[in-house]
Amino acid sequence: MHIDTVSFRGTPCIRLQTEGATAMVSLHGAQVLSWMPADGRERLFLSERAVFDGSAAIRGGIPVIFPQFGERGAGHRHGFARNRAWTFAGVENEAAVFTLAGDGSNADWPYPFLARLRIGLGAGRLRVALEVDNTGATPFAFTAALHSYLRVDDIVLVAIEGLQGCDYEDSAAGGTLHRQHDYEVTFDSETDRIYNDVVAPLALLEGAHRLDIEQDGFGDVVVWNPGEQLCARIADLAPDDWKRFACIEAAQVLQPVVLGPGETWRGGQALG
Numbered sequence: 001m002h003i004d005t006v007s008f009r010g011t012p013c014i015r016l017q018t019e020g021a022t023a024m025v026s027l028h029g030a031q032v033l034s035w036m037p038a039d040g041r042e043r044l045f046l047s048e049r050a051v052f053d054g055s056a057a058i059r060g061g062i063p064v065i066f067p068q069f070g071e072r073g074a075g076h077r078h079g080f081a082r083n084r085a086w087t088f089a090g091v092e093n094e095a096a097v098f099t100l101a102g103d104g105s106n107a108d109w110p111y112p113f114l115a116r117l118r119i120g121l122g123a124g125r126l127r128v129a130l131e132v133d134n135t136g137a138t139p140f141a142f143t144a145a146l147h148s149y150l151r152v153d154d155i156v157l158v159a160i161e162g163l164q165g166c167d168y169e170d171s172a173a174g175g176t177l178h179r180q181h182d183y184e185v186t187f188d189s190e191t192d193r194i195y196n197d198v199v200a201p202l203a204l205l206e207g208a209h210r211l212d213i214e215q216d217g218f219g220d221v222v223v224w225n226p227g228e229q230l231c232a233r234i235a236d237l238a239p240d241d242w243k244r245f246a247c248i249e250a251a252q253v254l255q256p257v258v259l260g261p262g263e264t265w266r267g268g269q270a271l272g
């Protein structure tokens, strides 16, 4: 894998290149901002209005959500990891490794930890894996997600396969519980769901395009698209951007991870 440091949209990034594919990873948040497989077609959505000055999370790419998903806890919405400077630690086993260490001084989540994000790239495949070590002396609990913003041409033509039969919490309808009866998930308004116990691989379909999505370690899948009305209220999205992405997140939300001293948790998402 060829690695160099570049400025992308004005923010310092590590660029990964192999077999004709390229990925840009921002040191801010260890966030993959761009992924172009060898066919040269960008697969991730990154908002033109994304903020890169650290004052907010970067809207798009693959934000790392840790140690709190959404507002399920006393800490920052979607956790602090997406707003921290991570360290590029080099390449190990063909994957670029980024680390973030906590010394327990964070008031909202006061636990020592070491997080590693491993990013592997192939001609047509991207794999992102999060590892968390408990480096302290007491157990801690956390929730997490790889919040992938997958780029589409028109959300109304998009379908997700692989969730039929799964139960989900509908966050856009007050957290009510439902079962996915239809074979495909499609989008016609705000969609914000947490599917649990997902085992089948997923696929994002749009016309002739298909993106396969696999996950391991993570038990849940979050599907999010703000729809037109919520999109209009999100400052770092353009009014039409809701048409341009579907978030399919490998997540561990409904059953928090509990990690004892010296233990490690791992979860990953592969796209391709």
Ligand SMILES: O=P(O)(O)OC[C@H]1O[C@@H](O)[C@H](O)[C@@H](O)[C@@H]1O
Pocket (backbone or CB within 6 Å): 057, 070, 077, 078, 147, 171, 192, 193, 222, 224, 249
């Ligand atoms: O605006 P944020 O903090 O990046 O969150 C975006 C969305 O992230 C999704 O994961 C949540 O399910 C949504 O409820 C939320 O709106």
